[in-house]
Amino acid sequence: MSAWQASSPHHGPGRDNKIGKEEMFGMLAAVHAWTTRDHEAEWQEWLSWLDLISERMLTIKGIETEVTQPEGLSNHAPVLHVQWNSDELNITGEEVAEEVARNKTRIAIGSKTKDNLTSINITPNQMQPGNAEVVAERLHGILSQKRAPRSDKLKAANVDLNGHWDIEVSFPSSKSKHKLFIEQDGNWIQGKHQTDFELFDLIGMVESDDIKMRSYYRIPGNSLTYLFSAEVKNEKLTGSIYLGEYLTATFTGIRTPYDNKRRRITIPGGPPLAT
16 A cells, blocks of 8 residues: 555656556557647647537526636646636535536546635546537536525534644554644634644634544645544544545544643843853
8 A cells, every 4th residue: 555655646756656568558659649640630629629518508697618728738738617606506616526526427627616706627638529518418417406505604613622632643554643733713723734744734614513624735746635524522533534646544633731830930131150
């Protein structure tokens, strides 16, 4: 499992090294295809697929679409952005992306939400002829559904997470000691997450007994999002951490009491007068 996490195609130090004969022949085939394909015709075909999907999306009231062209060489392809007000359709881009990722017909798309505007992003360079029609109908079926408005009001928090928590994280092939420094204000959490490598920001929410938190770690060439799902029972914090391509870890933690002794502190007026 340790080797698997460090090998291609996962991000990490071994991504460019652990290559087998299948990848070698795949690269040879890719270079051959690149030198013989009609790039302009292929690009126009991609745009026609995005136009087909866009036209289907625009039949839904409140949907707006835009095709953007790539600015760099990485993932060089046009992208269709489908945007709407999440308060009007009562669904977010992340929820749409999760639905089509987990259930048939499965589609891999990007998503984004800022304030009450949300979107999904469709890139055609991995699609095959006939896929655009499938994508258009699948997304139209989801976004055209009538949904009851969702209340923004959260259920009151039943737990108090304030303080310093020492947690033991069990990854698929190892264990690690982390720390959470949590400040809770009603339903909302802010604080810090200390890992083996760095201290970074922690945000989260509590609804009834349900705790969700997130922290984000980034270095050049790699990034990792920690998504905590937890509960507190008998003063123990337990749950799971979704780690994307690095699978899911579990953890347990206890609140560490501070030394609350109150005593005077005297500050010397200068260097020591004697040793």
